[in-house]
Amino acid sequence: MDILIMQISLFVLAVILGIELITKVPATLHTPLMSGSNAISGITLVGALLAAGSGDANSLWVSTLGMVAVALATINVVGGFLVTNRMLQMFSRRR
Amino acid sequence: MSLSFVNLFYLLSAVLFIGGIKSLTHPRTAVRGNLMAAVGMLVAVVVTLLDQSILSYAWILAGALIGSVVGVLMATRIQMTAMPQMVALLNGFGGGASLAVAVASFLAINGPVAASGVIGMLAVGLTVLIGAITLTGSAVAFGKLQELLPGRAIGFKGITLFNGVMMVVALSIIAALTAGQGGTGLLLLLITIALVLGVTLVIPIGGADMPVVIALLNSYSGIAAAAAGFIMGNTVLIVSGALVGASGIILTRIMCVAMNRSLTGVLFGSISEEGGEQMDAD
Numbered sequence: 001m002d003i004l005i006m007q008i009s010l011f012v013l014a015v016i017l018g019i020e021l022i023t024k025v026p027a028t029l030h031t032p033l034m035s036g037s038n039a040i041s042g043i044t045l046v047g048a049l050l051a052a053g054s055g056d057a058n059s060l061w062v063s064t065l066g067m068v069a070v071a072l073a074t075i076n077v078v079g080g081f082l083v084t085n086r087m088l089q090m091f092s093r094r095r
Numbered sequence: 096m097s098l099s100f101v102n103l104f105y106l107l108s109a110v111l112f113i114g115g116i117k118s119l120t121h122p123r124t125a126v127r128g129n130l131m132a133a134v135g136m137l138v139a140v141v142v143t144l145l146d147q148s149i150l151s152y153a154w155i156l157a158g159a160l161i162g163s164v165v166g167v168l169m170a171t172r173i174q175m176t177a178m179p180q181m182v183a184l185l186n187g188f189g190g191g192a193s194l195a196v197a198v199a200s201f202l203a204i205n206g207p208v209a210a211s212g213v214i215g216m217l218a219v220g221l222t223v224l225i226g227a228i229t230l231t232g233s234a235v236a237f238g239k240l241q242e243l244l245p246g247r248a249i250g251f252k253g254i255t256l257f258n259g260v261m262m263v264v265a266l267s268i269i270a271a272l273t274a275g276q277g278g279t280g281l282l283l284l285l286i287t288i289a290l291v292l293g294v295t296l297v298i299p300i301g302g303a304d305m306p307v308v309i310a311l312l313n314s315y316s317g318i319a320a321a322a323a324g325f326i327m328g329n330t331v332l333i334v335s336g337a338l339v340g341a342s343g344i345i346l347t348r349i350m351c352v353a354m355n356r357s358l359t360g361v362l363f364g365s366i367s368e369e370g371g372e373q374m375d376a377d
Contacts (some may be wrong), residue, residue, distance in 0.1 A: 003316075003328065004214060007328060007333055008153070011325075011334075011337045011349070012337075013332070014109075014321075014334045014335075015340065016341070017113065017296035017341070017347070018227045018339070018340065018342040018343075019165050019344075019345055021113065021117055021120075021338070021342050021345075022118050022345040023273050024120070024152060025120045025346065025349055026122060028122070029119065029121075029122060029125060030150065030306075030310075030346065030350055031178060031306070032119060032125060033120060033125075033183045033310065033346060034118075034310050034313055034343075034346060035178070035185075035374075036115065036116070036119045036216065037116055037119070037313060037317070037342055037343060037346070038182055038185055038186045038313045038316070038339075039129075039132065039133070039315060040112050040115070040135075040136070040186075040317075040335055040338070041186070041189050041316040041320050041335070041343075042138060042192070043136065043195045043331060043332055043335040043339075044316075044319070044320040044323055044332065045136075045139075045192065046139050046140065046143045046193045046194060046329060046331055047196040047323045047327060047329060047332055048158070048192055048195070048196050048371065049155055050207045050208050051151065051196055051199040051200065051203070051208045052147070052154040052155045052157050053150060053151055053152060053154065053157055054148065054149070054150065054203060054206040054207055054208055055149075055150030055151040059202055059203070059204075059214075062199045062202050062203045062208070062313075063151075065195045065196075065197070065198050065199035066154055066158070066195070066199050067155070067157055067158040068156025068158065068193045068195045069158070069191075069195035070157075070159055070192075071158040071159070071161040071162040071165075072162065072191045072195065073158075073162065073188070073189060074159050074161075074162020074166060074187070075165050075166040076166075076185050076188045076192060077136055077162075077166070077170065077210050078163050078166030078167060078170070079165075079167070079169045079181075079185045079188075080168040080170075080185050080189075081132070081133040081136070081365075082166070082171065083124065083170045083178065083181055083185070084099045084119075084129045085126070085129055085130075086170065086171075086175070086176060087277035088125050088126045089126075090175060090353075091122070091125075092195070094207045
């Protein structure tokens with residue numbers, strides 16, 4: 001139970017931080033910021049790696065679902081950071 | 096690597112994510128911010144791979160190979176004008192990944208991802224619900240912007256009521272799962288309902304409002320990641336997911352204000368079409 005309280009505390013503090021982090025964002029950065037934080041939400045890759053690598057002998061399903069999750073999350077992460085970088089490069093060239 | 100070391104590196108990547116998001120809000124530091132966040136992700140992934148609970152690397156390698164190739168191809172081939180729908184698509188994959196992780200946790204009997212107890216089951220239910228809505232909702236948003244689907248609002252009479260009822264059913268199933276009364280059949284029903292909900296929540300919204308919807312779905316995929324973190328008690332998932340979820344809501348609100356929309360309108364999928372002409376999509 002203590003661990004759960006700690007996790008909930010982390011969650012609440014991170015939510016507050018997330019709210020405070022975004023204040024004034026120039027309109028040109030709306031899409032890159034969305035895209036960048038989208039790539040960060042690919043952090044679920046960590047969970048996917050643990051599922052795919054758990055070597056759960058009881059069921060092939062866990063490993064297969066884990067592999068699917070790793071593939072999807074990797075697309076999210078790799079594609080997300082690359083796309084954000086491309087968008088930002090476009091802005092800096094324009095300036 | 097021992098668990099406390101893993102958690103210390105997770106803290107490092109969380110700090111890098113925070114710095115990255117902060118830097119992404121300023122034009123001068125935005126490129127560096129994206130890089131910081133990417134390094135944070137690399138740290139989290141490498142440290143996870145060194146975790147002693149990972150026993151086999153074959154499945155990981157296969158998934159990562161497929162994901163990297165597809166991700167690089169998508170990101171480099173896409174037209175610059177198609178960026179918003181690209182983000183929608185990537186975001187949908189993220190939601191799908193959380194969904195798959197939650198189902199794997201449900202099926203796992205023991206090991207690092209196995210869901211246990213009331214909190215574990217509640218977290219599985221919520222991850223499935225939010226992840227599946229993100230998956231199909233993002234697919235619809237992509238379809239509308241890519242003009243695979245008609246951009247206008249599509250719906251039927253009483254779609255809001257339909258969504259409400261579906262949501263109540265979904266939450267009841269989650270309650271049953273949490274109470275430990277659900278089997279795989281009930282989980283499959285929840286997945287189906289959530290996949291349908293993703294479509295019916297987004298399809299009544301006109302194409303001009305899609306950037307706001309994508310920002311909102313991005314926030315959802317963060318919340319799904321945080322919920323997945325609660326399944327397996329993983330701090331980096333909880334913190335990063337909560338960060339993206341919260342900052343995504345704020346960004347959605349900022350974009351709503353910039354485009355003269357109400358946030359509650361987007362949240363409940365009832366944006367009116369009137370005045371949807373004079374916006375530019377960023």
